[in-house]
Amino acid sequence: MSVSPSPTPEWLLPPDDANALAAGVWPASARRDDEGVLHIAGVSATQLRHRFGTPLYVVDEAEVRAHAQRTLAAFRSAVEPHGVQARVYYAGKAFLCSEVVRWVTAEGMALDVCSGGELALALAAGADPARLGFHGNNKSVVELENAVDVGVGSIVIDSWMELDRLTGIVQRGSRTQAVLVRVNSGVHAETHEFLATAHEDQKFGFTLDEAPDVVARIRETAGLFFVGLHCHIGSQIFGTAGFQESAARIVEVHAALLSGGDIPVLNLGGGFGIAYTSADDPTPIEALATGIVEAVARECELRSIPMPNLAFEPGRAIVGQAGVTLYEVGTTKAVEIGDGDRRLYVSVDGGMSDNARPALYGADFSARIASRVSDEPPALVRVVGKHCESGDIVVDADYLPGDVFAGDLLAVPATGAYCFSLASNYNYVPRPPVVAVHDGVARVIVRAVTIDDLLAHDAGLDAEPSTPGEGDRFETTEGAAG
Structure with missing residues (x-):
């Protein structure tokens, strides 16, 4: 990892009291x-x-629940004047265990998972499969089959190959599956390079130009139901500027796709930042919710299209x-x-x-x-x-x-x-x-x-140690060839 070139980073100042707990960094109960x-x-x-x-x-526990309540309330309040609904997903990859699943779902959150293991844990903890979203750039055939079998609420399609796999699964079993299409808006979050996920040169999603062809293929496929676009611009993000620009680009594609049928949902991702140090100043969730929702509303009004229901994935902001x-x-x-x-x-x-x-x-x-x-x-x-x-x-x-x-x-x-x-x-x-x-x-x-x-877990400890063979011994006889 990179180490600070000077003894202290610019943001770090000597505290008046090295015992004090910085507000906003610790749980409220600390x-x-x-x-x-x-x-x-x-x-x-x-x-x-x-x-x-x-x-x-x-x-x-109370801190997790409080963040879930506050986040859900913020987005529901922001969308209410526009007559649409908001769904907020807890990011399983942030921290997943059965108790956390129960806490966040009890507070009204949906849940996103990105592997067969996370899906299995969510179901074992009692999560409603209809309120699960399944992410991932390399979902196996087995993982997709399991997701369809249990009735996962939505699968986020990430590649043409995955679309082929899912098409085969639903058609073999005469089943239906709601899907979203992950697109890269080209907006770069102000975050670490590896945390920014909306630029084109990375493993997730389709380009904006590819999206119409992907959606057309889905709409032609019996058993698949296209419910909306999905975009995620990164993680540990402060402010709304990136989300607003991304919303403008995604709504443009969303509007063009309406000619082929209704699109009930637009998922704008999230990745909202938290404070790790006293220098961090994360944007309050209410301001984020209002800013993002109003940006979508403006873009829809400019194009004279109805505003869809919105979905969000706040990420670490719930549990961090x-x-x-x-x-x-x-x-x-x-x-x-x-x-x-x-x-x-x-x-x-x-x-x-x-x-x-x-x-x-x-x-x-x-x-x-x-x-x-x-x-x-x-x-x-x-x-x-x-x-x-x-x-x-x-x-x-x-x-x-x-x-x-x-x-x-x-x-x-x-x-x-x-x-x-x-x-x-x-x-x-x-x-x-x-x-x-x-x-x-x-x-x-x-x-x-x-x-x-x-x-x-070490299988080699189950058996008796083997005797080394002749080839394992070093020759130490005097005069042996070197």
Whole structure:
């Protein structure tokens, strides 16, 4: 990953109090008691460490539900004056487990999945298949067959080959399936290159010019029902400018396709940003909803066409801020970094195996000591993991009290999305459990992957070790040819 060329990034300023929790980055329930111990939803971080160990993913159930409620209310309120409906999908890839499925669906959200595994988990958790959207650029025949069999609400078609596969499936079984067509609007989100998904040179979707031919083919295919276009311009997006420009281009195609029949839905994606540091200033969801919906309304009015029902996929905005990861500090090491500057390396008992985002995207995170308060002045730190990689960085740059030491409990906020989902067992490090906290009660909602679990997957440990053959031995006899 790229490392800041200067000791501190431009956005990072020394805090007045290195113990303070930055507003908007932590769950609303987060607070520190008089001893400086962090509490989330009424449960102390020290209690969590004692019961469940570290590293530990902690998710505030009420925070997830509150974001789901607020987001759904914002979009329903925005579309109401236009006489259409809004559907909001929870992004399964952000963080999926049975409890989260139940939380978000109970609050009225639909759910998008992008693999056979995510589909199976959603169904096992009791999700209504009619309220599932199935994404993905490489859905297998088996995955598509399963989706059609269970009655998935919509399948987002991503390629000509996938359209061929789905055509064969519905025609062999005399079944019907609602589909959307994913198109790339050409609008580039202001985000990391790998997170921007609407430019043409990437694996997802069709170009705007291809869309009419794809839709025509769908409309000619018995068993397939075209319900609308789908576009997603990226992830971790602040502001509405990109969405407004994308809406103008998508509505233009939508309008042209109306000559072939009604189109009930337009899915404009989402990928709304959250605050990972005190420097982040995400756009309030109400402003996003109003800005995007009004842009669609204007574009429809310009073309004198009816406004379709709208669908959105807010992504990490539902679960990201609800998550906090707890670590225990193992070692610290001060390093001279030039011009008299020093950086304190703080090593924790997790790392890129439980949060791959800094290594993948250069993502920034924050950290605070969660087990005590300190009066020491702030020191520049880099929080790093225990893996055998120089890029194993959890927090590239932040300020912690200068006396941070081994045994301290460290909390990293805004880890509810894409941390557990991207987790691995690199270096055979056990995968942490996920604990939900709510009204002073903590419970495991995803069990840890232990070292015993990892060993159980190794088939070579089931049999007796084999005796090395002659070809495995090195000749050590004196005088042997070299």
